[in-house]
Amino acid sequence: GQQVMQIPQYQHVQEGEDFTTYCNSSTTLSNIQWYKQRPGGHPVFLIQLVKSGEVKKQKRLTFQFGEAKKNSSLHITATQTTDVGTYFCAAPRGSQGNLIFGKGTKLSVKP
């Protein structure tokens, strides 16, 4: 079945270092969404990418959608302790419209 692979599963960084998580699909995606879940919290929507090659920025966060619309990345510049949490990508499941979530990348930041 359709899968969305997300790597790495865990990332430990020193505060100030950069962080990147990658999301890959075997099929072409109509769009991709990114969510953040703080420890003990619930997923919160960050952004949606729709266009091939799209790049969007939110302060220190940069989101990219691949030219072939099969992969995406989230890059955080100069991580802070407030960035701690799990980042999920999510993509439409075929024609149903439901989202399929990647397994997430858990980011820890050492002060």
Added chain:
Amino acid sequence: NAGVTQTPKFQVLKTGQSMTLQCAQDMNHEYMSWYRQDPGMGLRLIHYSVGAGITDQGEVPNGYNVSRSTTEDFPLRLLSAAPSQTSVYFCASSYSMLMSSYEQYFGPGTRLTVT
């Protein structure tokens, strides 16, 4: 707006017991869904609804029932709890049935332990 609310926040059940997890949203969203989250497994879709009176199965529906009698409410019923259903359950809602085009709003979650 309260957004998406879930009750209870925590629950401990014994094997074989039944219970209902409540979910409500006040945003007049058409689409509602239930996910379970297990360590290393991400979020897996249990059931979803595209509007009042319409429900369908997701990836992992076995052992769960849902109904959608109103736009606001989408309860999840565990028929006979099993230890494998120990998990964190999230309810989510979205504006449209074309929910992949709209952000999902998640409730705070219910942490369920089955002993």
